Amino acid sequence: MRRSRRRLFLAAALAGTALIIGNVAAYAHNPQLDLSAESSFSLSAQTTTLLTRVDHPLAIIAFLTAGGPEAADASYLLARYQELNHYIHWSVVDPDANPGEARRYGISAYSTVVLSYQGRRVTSPDVQEGDISTAILRLLRGRTETVCVLTGNGEPSLSDSGPNGLSDLSVLLSQNAFAPRTIDLTLGVAAVPPACAAVLELGPQQSLPATEVAALESYLRGGGRLMVLTSSLSGTDPNPLLSPWGIGFVGGLVLDPARSEGVDWSDVVVQDLPSLNPVDQGVSSLQFPAPSGLLVNTAQGSVSVLASTSPQSYIDPNPQSGSVAFGPGDVPGPVVVAAAADVSRVVTSTAGPGITSTHVERTRLVVVGCDTWMTNGFLDNLGNRRFFANAVAWLTDQDSLVVATSQPPGNRPLPLTPALQFELLGITVFAVPGALISLALLRAAVVRRQEKEPVPGRTRPSPNRRRRRRRRR
C-alpha cells in the first residue's frame, strides 16, 4: 500500500512538472488560429517582427467609452499585442468616467491611444493595428523629428489657445514625437535650417517676401518637405512656390450646397478622399471652412488629389459680389481642395577629382486650399486632426511604416426593438427553462403512475413499503 502511494505521488509530481513545462512552452510560443470573419485580431508579420524589438515596458492606454463593442474590440486587439510581447501592458480608460485621467494625457477625442516607452510618448488616432504599430515604431526609433513652423507673415501662433490659434496643433505634434520649432525666414539670411524634417506654412495672411519664396524653392529642390495651407481670403499667391511641382492655386471661394455644415455653403464638408496616399488613410471626412480651389497636373504621376468637394460644388471667383448661387463665371465642381506631390530624382554630385556619388532626393509637398481647418476651433472636427497628423507623418517619412493586415470587425446591426426583446426574453428565459422543468415534472408523474399500476402476477406493495422504496430511491 505504501509503495502504491509512493508511486502515485511520484506520478503526480511528474505530471505536475510536465504541465508546468507545457504551459511555459505554450506561453512563450503562442500560435493561434483566427476563425473570425475579418481576421480582425491576427496581426501582420510586420507587427510581429516589430514587437520583438520591444525590450522595455511599453504602456498603452486607449481612451474609449467603456462597455461598448469598440471597447471590447480594443481590449481584444491590445491583448493580442500583449500576447506577442509580455513587456506590453494595456488598459482601456473611459474619458467620461475618468475625466482627470483624460485631462492628464491631454485627450480631446474618443478612440485616442497613448503609448509610452522609455520616457517617450506618442499618440495614435485610433485603436487599429496600423495606427498602433506605427506609433510603436515611432517610439522604437527613439528620436524626435524637428518640424519647423514658419512665422513672420501673419500666421496664427502655436502658443495661441484661442479658437484661431494653433496651441492644440502644437500639442498634437509634441504628442507624436515631433518637436515644433518656429522659424522666421523674413529676417536675416533666408534659409531653412538643416534640422527641419519638414517645414509648415500654416496660413500666411500676407504675401511671402521674394527672399523667403526663394529660400523655400531652394529647400524643395534639395529634397525638402513642405506643407502649405492657404486660402484666397489671405491675399497670398503661393503659385511661384507650388507650380514647379504640378500644383496650382486657383483661389476663389468654394461653395458646396450638397455637403456643407449647416446652412453655410462655404463651410464645406469634404467626403471625397480618393487617394491611396497615406495622408488620406483612416480619414472619412474633413471640415474645411471657406476653402479655395487647387489645380493639379494629373499628367504628372507624382501628384495626387487628397481631397475634393462634391460634384454639386463650384468655385465663386468673386465671393465679394454677395450672391452665393451658381452663376456665370463660376467654375463647376468637383473642386480639388487638397493635393500632394511626391517627386524623386537621382542626383549625381562630385566629391573630388574623379569621385562622383549619386543619391536620391525626394521632395514632398502637401497643399490645402484652406487655412483655418487646423486651428483650435476646427482641429477636432470630423477627420481634421488625423488628416493633419497623417500629412506631417508622410512629409517626415513616417508614413505607412506598418502594413496592417487586420481589419476592424464588421458592423453587424441588430436593433433590439421592444418586440424583439420581449420575444427573446420569452423564449430564452421562460420557454426553454420552462420546457425543461415541464419535462422533469412529466417524467416524475409517469414514474409515479408506473409505480401505482399493479404488475400482473405480483401483489401490490403496501403503502408503507412503497414509501420506503421511494425514500430509498
Place this chain on the structure above:
Amino acid sequence: MARRDIRSIWLSAYGVGCGAGFLALAGVLLVLDLRSDQARLDGWFSPLFVVVALLAALFSVRSFAEEERTGSLEILTTMPLGRGQLVAGKILGTSGALMIALAITVVCPLMVALVGNPDPGPILTGYVGLVLAGVAFASVGVAVSAATGSFLVAASGSSAILLALWFGGVLARGLSGRLQTVLAYLSPYSHVTGFLRGTLAVADVVYFLSLAVVGVLATRLVLEARR
C-alpha cells in the same frame, strides 16, 4: 459511472433546478448583450464563463460529497473499479451534465442568427472555450467534492476557488512585473479573451487542459489521503 452520474444529476430536482436557472440566466445575459444593437455574442459568452464555473461547482458536489452523505460512496469504492477509473468517471459525469446544459444554450445564438447576421467564428470558438472551461471547472469541483462530505462545504468551496481564480486575473491587471504575469496566466479570466474574439490559441487550450489534469490529480491524491 459517467452515465450514471449524468442521469442522477439531470433526473433529480436539484439538477433540473440548477439547469433551468442557468438557462434562464443565459437568456437574461443574451438580452443584456444585444442592447449594443449589434449581432455579436462576445458580450454574452464573457459572463457565461463565470456562470458555467458556478454551475460546475453546483453539479460537482453530487460526485463525491453527495455520495458520501447518502452513504453510497462505500459501495462505490468496493466496486471492481480502479481509483483512476472512478475519478475519471466522476469528472466525465459532471462534465457531461454540464455539456447538456451548454448544448441547450445553443438556442440563444440560433435566435440571434435568425434575426441578425452574427459572425459564426467567435460563436464556434466561444463554445470551444466553454466546453474546455467546463471540463476544467468540473474537474476542480470534483476535487473539492472529494475532500469533504458536506454538500454545502463542497459547493461553496469549489465556487470560492473558481471565483478566486477568475478574479485573481482581474486583480492582476492592477499589478506589474513577474507577479502580474504569473497571476494573470494562472487565471481563467486571461484565457477566455482569445475565445471571445474568435481565435483558438494554443496557450489557452493548454491552460484549460492543464487545469483539468490538476483537478484529476488532486482528486486522486485526496481520495488516496482519505483511504
